Amino acid sequence: MVARLALAAALVFAAAPIAAQESDAEDPYIWLEEIQGERALAKVDQWNADTEAVLTAQAEYPLAKAWARQILDDTRQIAMPDAVMGNQVTNLWRDAVNPRGLWRTATLESYLAGAPEWRTLIDVDQLGEDEGQSWVWHGADCLAPEYTRCLVSLSPGGTDADVVREFDIATGAFVEGGFTLPEAKSNVAWYDENTLFVGTDEGAGSLTDSGYPRLVKLWQRGTDFAQARLIAEGQQTDISMSGFSVLDGETRWRFVRRGPDFWTGEYSLVAEDGSLIALPLPRDAGFEAVLDGHVIAKMNSLQVSSAGWSAPMGALVAWSLADIAAGRSVAPTVIFRPSETQAVEDVAASETKLWVKVLDDVSGKLIELTPGAEGWAQRTMDLPANSTIQIAETSGKGDTAFVTVESMLTPPTLYAVPSDGAPEAIASEPAQFDAGKFTVEQKFAISKDGTKVPYYLVRPKDAEGPLPTLIHAYGGFRAAQTPKYLTAEPYRSGPLGLFWVESGNAYVLANIRGGGEYGPSWHEDALREKRQNSFDDFHAVADDLVANRLATPGRIAASGRSNGGVLVGAVANQRPDLYGAIISGSPLIDMKRYNKLLAGASWMAEYGNPDVPSDWAFMREWSPYQNMRDIPDVPAAFYYLSTLDDRVHPGHARKAAAKHEAWGQTFYYHEYREGGHSVGSDHEEDAKRAALLLAYLNCEIGTGAE
Incomplete structure (x- = not known):
């Protein structure tokens, strides 16, 4: 309560309540969508300072930050393989000395022996210092089977837009006169050693409404990109177009993908002359792999073909690429059926x-x-x-x-x-903690429509009665939420989950609908007009905890990131009696305008199109921004995000914070200048965020048994 009063006193309140907005003209905070606007950034700086003044003064903050940094920088972490390429393995290593990372390689033999002998290829920190850029590593695509030439992607500040450069692993240097592309949300892949598939920002008409490439071109080494040959183009309303190749034994298969919306794709095989041969995959199928001359796809809906074959939802199916290339119509083989x-x-x-x-x-x-x-x-x-x-x-x-x-x-x-x-x-x-102090159970709650919803509960061993509880969920885009070691829970909040249970509290991971925990149907049950199901599932988990005397209304925090911002914003509006706090990271909040902000148009198949009246009719029921109310005792929100997030617009969180401020409601806000959609660009920022969030939870829902 001290933090609530202190932060509220530091904010400037508007004199009158604000009515719910239904149009841009009625929104007094639309100016906060100016990402680098002077007035907007001044407001962000004020909110950041207000939040830090309260939370960094809490006794647990310096201890939690130091502990988080120790965990994140631990040199005993696993050197995960980014790629296994013939007889070598690559890895990006980050620690206290190398916060942006070392891209390095070792022999597969030494790696398998558990004693890899690393050779540094790119020191990302040093490269940034030498070039005066805040480079963030976004990966490398190395051409099989030699794996000597790679397309390295580097992001300025962590945005989704990358600079692409060709790198030679043998020499350990960028290729002089090699392939390079300027900063853009490009789709780039090898066609062969002297040719690339490229889709990039070429100016007017080259990008879709979602801001991704609309054209696929073949770019020959040694030629100007203006001479690249167009082989495919999508429609302006598509999500994106891309080309890619897969080496299968001695055969390199090449493909083009057109994405009409987020959940459909049209795949074509690229013939030697550059012409396209359509693959027979259903539009909603997922292209998974190529093996033994077959393209493998996952069926995201029940398939009953007029050609005499069928496949259940969720099954893996294989088609012969030789038959497709020859124009032969042959039934695929179902190779795996999930229970x-x-x-x-x-x-x-x-x-x-x-x-x-x-x-x-x-x-x-x-x-x-x-x-x-x-x-x-x-x-x-x-x-x-x-x-x-x-x-x-x-x-x-x-x-x-x-x-x-x-x-x-x-x-x-x-x-x-x-x-x-x-x-x-x-x-x-x-081990970063004594696991013997805690218990983990998988439980099931019953949602409003009778659906069984699984969740994982971590509590101190022998704890009795209700505890302050943090519930994390996602509930969208077919992304399953699986239990991770507590130092990584919840997602993008570092060791917050560990800190929370070490303080004597409970942590829950909820597997609500919208994800992929039970296959495509689990996702479909929360699409568009069914979105309320995911919110009902979340409420059901919280209510189940209360009914079993494991948690208390008002001492439950809801956590979500990105799409999870829609989730926690909606549940806070719908059940302010149940939740005392919400953590909203890089969040979607204003669903009336989301399709006009950055990559938002690409997600309309998930949520709906707010410009279509029939869609807005159901979206209006749960859109967090439009349903915020000028009432006392709403859950105290913590918004964390990045100015350079070029996927989910920072205006979402900014405008929600402005409403809280105008109505005198408690909120906390932290916007990093860098980091992109992932927010933290290095371990220092990640550690700070975990410590701020722990202090916030302690202030707003307390700590320890009642």
Whole structure:
């Protein structure tokens, strides 16, 4: 309560309440959408200062920040494989000395032995210092099978827009006169060693309404980009167009993807002359991999073809690329059918195997599929049960999958999983806390429509009665939320989850609808006009905790990021009696204007189009910004974001904060200048954010048993 009063006293309140806005003309805060506007940034600076004045003065803040930095910079972290390329492995390493990272390589042999001998390729910090740029690493695409030439993507300040440069691994230097592209949201991939697929910002008409490339061109080495040959173009209303290639044995298959909306794609095979041959994948199918001359796709809806084949929702299906290239119409093969409790979450190919990560009631399993004359053989790999499994990388030569295994109380272990032997642990993160002090349970709540909603609950062992509780969820875009080690929970808040339970509180990860925990249907049940289901699921988890005397109304915090901003904004508006605080990171909030701000137009298949009256009729019911009210005792919000987020516009959080300020409601606000959609551009910023959030939660919903 001290923080509530202190922060409220520091803010300047408007004299009159503001009515809900239905049009841009009625919105008095639209000026806050000027990302670099002088007036807008001055307001941001004021809010940042007000928040820091309160929260950095809390006793736990310096301790939490130091502990977070120690965890994030721990040199005993796993050097995760970014890519396994022939006989070498690459990794981006970040620590206290290298906050932006070292991109480096080691031999596969030394890596598998658990003692990699690293050679630095790019020192991102040094490169930024030399070039006077705040470079953030966004990855490298190296051309198989030699893996000597790479397309390196670097972002100024962490935005989605990248600068692309060609790099030679053998010499450890950028290629003089090599391929380069200026800063843009480009789609770039290798066609062959002297040719690129390129879609980029070429000025008027080259980008879609969503701000992504509309054209796909082939750019030959040594020529001016103006001479690049156009091979495909999309419509202005599409999301994006892109080209890419996949090496399958000795064959390089090339493809073009057109994305009409977020959930549909049209794929074409690129013939040697540059012409396109349409793939027979359903528009809502997911292109997963290429193996043994087959394109593998996941069915996101039930398929019953007039050609005589069928496939259930969520199944993996394989088509012969040779038949497609020859114009032959041949039925595909269903190669994997998930059970009712399963969902295919990730698929990756190695030289002769297909690796499938499956969720079974949200627990991970790794399945190996092998093509053969008698069909696709299936084998479940022997890995720890009741864990979260992630496919980190697969080998291009040989058949080894690198996977991590972890749980909320067990730190990640990296396994090399060979096809012809037992999985072998090659690296593990150290325990950062005494797991024996806590318990983890998977529970199920019953939502408003009777749906069983799983959630994970972490509490101090032997704790009795209700505890202050932090519930994190996402609920959108088919993205499953699986339990991670507490130093990484909740997403993008670093070790906040650990700090919270170490303080004697409870942490919950809720698997609400909108994600992919139970396959495509779990997502579809929260699309567009069904969005309220995800909010009802979240309320059901909170109500279940209260009903079982595990939590108390008003001492529950709701946490969400990005799409999760819609979630926590909606649940706070709908049940202010239930929640005492909300954490809203890089959030979507104003759903009346989201499609006009940055990449927002690309998500209309998920939420709806607010410019269509019938869509706005259901969106208006839950849009957080339009449903904010001038009433006392609303949950105290903490908004964290980045000025340079070029995916979700910072205006969303800014305008919500302005309403809180005008109505005299308690809120906290922290906007970093850099970091992009991920917010933190280095460990210092990540540690600070975790400490601020812990102090905020302690101020607003207390700590320890009642």
